[in-house]
Amino acid sequence: MRTCEEFAHDVTDYIDGKMTLGPRMSMILHATICSSCRAYRRQIELVRNLAGELKTSQEPTEETVDELAELFTNSQ
Ligand SMILES: [Zn+2]
Numbered sequence: 001m002r003t004c005e006e007f008a009h010d011v012t013d014y015i016d017g018k019m020t021l022g023p024r025m026s027m028i029l030h031a032t033i034c035s036s037c038r039a040y041r042r043q044i045e046l047v048r049n050l051a052g053e054l055k056t057s058q059e060p061t062e063e064t065v066d067e068l069a070e071l072f073t074n075s076q
Contacts, residue, residue: 002030003013007037011044019022 001012006028013019014027031038046067053064 002026004034004037007031007034008040011037011041015041015045015048043071043074059073 007027010019010023010027014024019027031041050064050068053061
């Protein structure tokens with residue numbers, strides 16, 4: 001079983017789809033039982049999505065601003 005530290009370390013590879021099936025399954029398994037790592041993964045995914053959006057558009061959409069506000073509210 002993966003620890004939270006290992007999960008956090010590998011979460012970007014997981015989101016980017018760079019993991020092979022075995023490690024990927026252990027990430028999914030850990031996220032299933034660990035709510036804090038699920039929240040952490042969601043935050044990283046949001047940041048990645050925002051970074052992608054900022055590259056393609058000059059003006060952040062209303063949705064992006066909402067997500068950003070939510071992200072910072074939850075992380076406090
Ligand atoms: Zn965890």
